[in-house]
Structures are given as structure tokens and as C-alpha cells.
Amino acid sequence: MIATMPISAEQLDEFADAVVSLAHRIDPRGREVPGVRRLTPGEILVLHxxxxxxxxxxxxxxxxxxxxxxNVSATLHRLESEELVRRVPAHKFDRGIGFELTPIAHGELDQVRKYRSQRLQTAPAELLTAVVAHADVLSRLAREVSALPTS
Known part of the structure; x- marks a missing residue:
């Protein structure tokens, strides 16, 4: 068994602050992204x-x-009226209506990702190399945190 050092609340606070700060710096919020209608951060999150x-x-x-x-239902309704998502059968373990992206949405989400990537490329290459190596861990962390019940 591998012994791990306890992580302090202060360390987690610093990590969370860094993640939020990075997200805000690369987010297209309030900026025109070429080829993309003005999407809110919530709409981008739902599309993702x-x-x-x-x-x-x-x-x-x-x-x-x-x-x-x-709020998510209202966002999906807006996205559907703008032809960015369409209704499909939900997963077999879910009841009701599911959603998928339209080709238009795929193109716009690709443009948002490209914009974010360009923003990140302004950082030093050695820093990006170190961080990108942990992208899969951060994605897993995001899934795990979202799976936790809110208080």
C-alpha cells in the first residue's frame, strides 16, 4: 500500500482557486469567438x-x-430552438428524452475549444507540457466531483 500525505484544506483551496482562475482566463465569456454565436458559459458547459x-x-x-x-432544461430549450441540440431517446437506463448535438453545435464547440487552446498557447511551452500531462487526471477529478452530492 502506498502511503499518501494528507492534503490540507489550504492546499485544496489554492488548487481550487487556480482551477477557477484558469477557467476564467480561457473562457470566451463576453468575447466574440469567430464563427460562433455568443454562447453563455452555461450553454457551453451544457453543450460539452x-x-x-x-x-x-x-x-x-x-x-x-x-x-x-x-435551469438546464431552459438552457436545452434555448439550444434546441437555435438548432444546436436535438431530442433523441434517452440512455436505456434513463427514462424520457435525451439530447445530442447537431452538426452546427459540433462546429461551434470546436471553435470554442480552438479559442481556448489559443489562449492556453500564450503560456510557456514547458509549463503547458507539465500540465497537459495531467489532463486525464483533471478530467477524472471533474467527473468525481460532479458525482458527489451537494450539501
């Missing part, structure tokens, strides 16, 4: 979740990203 798991219901998406189901 649907892209990651097509067929997800509003309830599933809301649970994963920590928003109220009613």
Missing part, C-alpha cells in the same frame, strides 16, 4: 456535457454540472 455523453437527459446533465434541473 451533451457532447461527452450523447443521449443524456436534462436531469443527468444538471446532476453532473451542479445546476438546477430547471
Amino acid at each position: 456535457e451533451i457532447a461527452t455523453d450523447p443521449g443524456s437527459t436534462a436531469t443527468t446533465v444538471a446532476r453532473r454540472i451542479g445546476l438546477q434541473r430547471s
Whole structure:
């Protein structure tokens, strides 16, 4: 068994602050991204979740990203009216209606990712190399944190 050092609340606070700060610096919020209609950060987050798991219901998406189901449903309704998502049968273990991205949404999400990538490329290469090596761990952490019940 590998012994691990306890992680202090202060260390977790610093890590969370760094993640939030980075997210805000690369987020296209309030900026025009060429080829993309102005999407809110919430819409981008919902689109990303649907892209990651097509067929997800509003309830599933809301649970994963920590928003109220009613807010996610309203966002999905807007995205559907703009032809960015379409209704599909939900996963077999879910009841109801699931959603998937349309080709338009795939293109716009690709443009948002490209924009974020360009923002990150302004950092020193050695720093990016060190951080990118841990992208899979950060993705797993994001899934685990979203799976935790909120208080």
C-alpha cells in the first residue's frame, strides 16, 4: 500500500482557486469567438456535457454540472430552438428524452475549444507540457466531483 500525505484544506483551496482562475482566463465569456454565436458559459458547459455523453437527459446533465434541473432544461430549450441540440431517446437506463448535438453545435464547440487552446498557447511551452500531462487526471477529478452530492 502506498502511503499518501494528507492534503490540507489550504492546499485544496489554492488548487481550487487556480482551477477557477484558469477557467476564467480561457473562457470566451463576453468575447466574440469567430464563427460562433455568443454562447453563455452555461450553454457551453451544457453543450460539452451533451457532447461527452450523447443521449443524456436534462436531469443527468444538471446532476453532473451542479445546476438546477430547471435551469438546464431552459438552457436545452434555448439550444434546441437555435438548432444546436436535438431530442433523441434517452440512455436505456434513463427514462424520457435525451439530447445530442447537431452538426452546427459540433462546429461551434470546436471553435470554442480552438479559442481556448489559443489562449492556453500564450503560456510557456514547458509549463503547458507539465500540465497537459495531467489532463486525464483533471478530467477524472471533474467527473468525481460532479458525482458527489451537494450539501
